[in-house]
Amino acid sequence: MKNQIYDTVIVGSGAAGLTAAIYNIRADLKTVVVAGDHPGGQLTITTLVENYPGFADGIGGPKLMMDTMQQVKNLGGEIINNQVSKIVDVRSPPSLKLRKGKLEYNFEVEMTDGSKLFAKAVIIATGARARWLDVGEKELVGKGVSGCATCDGMFFRDKTVAIVGGGDVACTEANFLTKFAKKVILIHRRDQLRAIEAEQKKVLNNPKIEMWWNMEVTQVNYQLSIINYESNKLQNIRVKNNKTGEEKTVEIDGLFVAIGHDPATEMVAGLVDRKESGHIIVRGGANFHTMTSVPGIFAAGDCVDDIYRQAIIAAGMGAMAGLDAEKWVESQK
Numbered sequence: 001m002k003n004q005i006y007d008t009v010i011v012g013s014g015a016a017g018l019t020a021a022i023y024n025i026r027a028d029l030k031t032v033v034v035a036g037d038h039p040g041g042q043l044t045i046t047t048l049v050e051n052y053p054g055f056a057d058g059i060g061g062p063k064l065m066m067d068t069m070q071q072v073k074n075l076g077g078e079i080i081n082n083q084v085s086k087i088v089d090v091r092s093p094p095s096l097k098l099r100k101g102k103l104e105y106n107f108e109v110e111m112t113d114g115s116k117l118f119a120k121a122v123i124i125a126t127g128a129r130a131r132w133l134d135v136g137e138k139e140l141v142g143k144g145v146s147g148c149a150t151c152d153g154m155f156f157r158d159k160t161v162a163i164v165g166g167g168d169v170a171c172t173e174a175n176f177l178t179k180f181a182k183k184v185i186l187i188h189r190r191d192q193l194r195a196i197e198a199e200q201k202k203v204l205n206n207p208k209i210e211m212w213w214n215m216e217v218t219q220v221n222y223q224l225s226i227i228n229y230e231s232n233k234l235q236n237i238r239v240k241n242n243k244t245g246e247e248k249t250v251e252i253d254g255l256f257v258a259i260g261h262d263p264a265t266e267m268v269a270g271l272v273d274r275k276e277s278g279h280i281i282v283r284g285g286a287n288f289h290t291m292t293s294v295p296g297i298f299a300a301g302d303c304v305d306d307i308y309r310q311a312i313i314a315a316g317m318g319a320m321a322g323l324d325a326e327k328w329v330e331s332q333k
Contacts, residue, residue, distance in 0.1 A: 006030045008325050009109045009119035011084045012264075014041020015311045016301025016318035017125030018068045023322030024123075025075045029329060032078040032117060034109070036264075039081065040065030041127050042302075043311055046142070046151050052312055084267055086110040087122060089294060106296050120332065121296045121325045124272075124280060125318060126264040128302035128309070132257055133164065136220040144234025145220065145255045149173035150310065152254075158182050159253035162237065164217055166190060170258035171199040177256065178208040185252070187212045189242060214243045220255065263303045272297055279306045288328055290321040296332075298325050 007029035010017045017033055024031040043049060046061030055064075069079055088108040105118040130147035132138050137145045146152040149163070150173070157180045163170055166188035172195075177184045186203060191213045193200045203209055219238035234255060240247045263278045273281045273293035280299040282290050290298045300317035302309055 004030075004032075005105050005118045006032050006120070007329050008032075008121045008123055008322075009034065009107070009117050010123045010125060011087075011109070011267075012036055012041070012125035012127055012301070012303070013039050013069065013079060014065070014125060014127045014301060014314060015043065015068070016127070016303075016314040016321070017041075017123065018065070018072055019315040019318030020123045020125060020298075020300060020322035020325070021072045021077050021079075022068075022075060023319055024326060025072065025077045027322075027326040029326060032080060033072060034084050034111070034117070035079055035081050036126065037083055038127075039079075040069065041314075042130070042147075046148070048155070049151070049311070050154060051150070051310070082115070083112045084109055085112045086267060087271055087297070089271070089296075120329050121298065123318075123321045123325055124265070124268060124292070124297065124299040124303055125301045125314075125321070126267075126303045127314070128261040128263045130257065131260045131262060133217055133220075133259070135217055136222075137217075137255060137257060140220060140222055140232070140234050140255075143222070143232060144253065145257070147257050148309070149176050149256050149258070152256075153177050153180050156181050156254045160251075161185070161254035161256060162187055162217075162250070162252050163256040163258055164188075165258035165260075166193045166195065167258070167260070168195045168199055169260070171195040171203045173256060173258050174209055175199075175202050175206060178206055181254070182208070184209045185212055185250070186210070187215045187217060187239065189214065189216050212239070214241055215239045216242055217255075218247070221249075261302070261306075261309065263306070265303050268297075272299070275306070277306055280304050288324040290317065290324045291328070296328060298328075 008024045010033045013035040043061035048058045050058040107119045109117040160183045161181045162185040164187045174186045222232040223235035236251045298321040300321035301314035
């Protein structure tokens with residue numbers, strides 16, 4: 001691995017990164033995927049995926065991603081368990097001053113363990129991380145707790161669920177959950193929603209949604225399994241009124257956290273243009289739709305997309321980035 005020159009180095013091993021790898025490998029580009037701190041991406045914490053085409057009965061999120069990783073390996077691609085700390089464009093000062101002769105690569109990809117990869121092109125597919133409350137809910141993800149109503153709402157048909165948040169995403173997901181749940185409790189720490197007017201009206205006029213204003217979740221409790229810890233599941237939540245100090249415990253079947261996502265793009269801060277939210281800006285030009293502000297660096301998936309946040313869309317963007325990178329590498333010869 002060390003000191004090898006790759007046509008493409010793909011940073012991230014979720015749906016976007018692995019799909020980009022499949023396209024690059026099949027185009028006969030020497031490709032490596034750096035798996036990152038969460039190999040397989042966010043789908044690995046989704047118990048059952050029913051909205052990914054091709055699986056009539058759905059498929060477990062971990063299995064889908066492990067199978068996709070194996071597909072990359074079967075095609076001849078490399079996947080390394082490491083994390084990228086920095087990407088250096090060796091065509092730009094001060095790196096340019098250090099070059100002696102013509103280099104066969106454009107980027108040095110530095111790892112947290114001190115090793116380096118050398119790349120002609122780089123695809124950033126680092127995804128995004130859901131924000132959590134950090135009151136015990138992360139241990140119950142997939143066991144009654146979710147960060148994606150679109151992904152997991154169907155599992156709570158005729159159940160009582162709660163969703164935490166007050167923005168556009170929380171309101172949209174609360175309305176979506178009413179398609180399945182018999183009751184949706186929307187917990188918001190303020191006395192008015194932050195969502196756009198249209199989304200607010202949908203929530204406030206939906207008879208299946210009960211609003212809990214000025215409330216915060218302070219603790220998430222599980223039902224202990226007598227078999228093993230892995231079978232523990234959500235039992236109830238403890239909430240507190242931040243105006244009166246009153247506390248209560250409520251039994252629910254599901255808890256959805258919708259307080260936002262943070263793109264995992266810290267390592268490219270100062271290298272490529274990003275939105276104020278941290279999402280990477282792609283140029284969307286006629287030739288390379290997924291190219292960033294730096295020629296040769298492409299981006300795809302939830303580190304770019306701050307609207308849809310769906311695996312199938314990330315995979316589609318990954319295919320686009322793979323095709324763009326292939327075309328760009330060829331154009332440089």
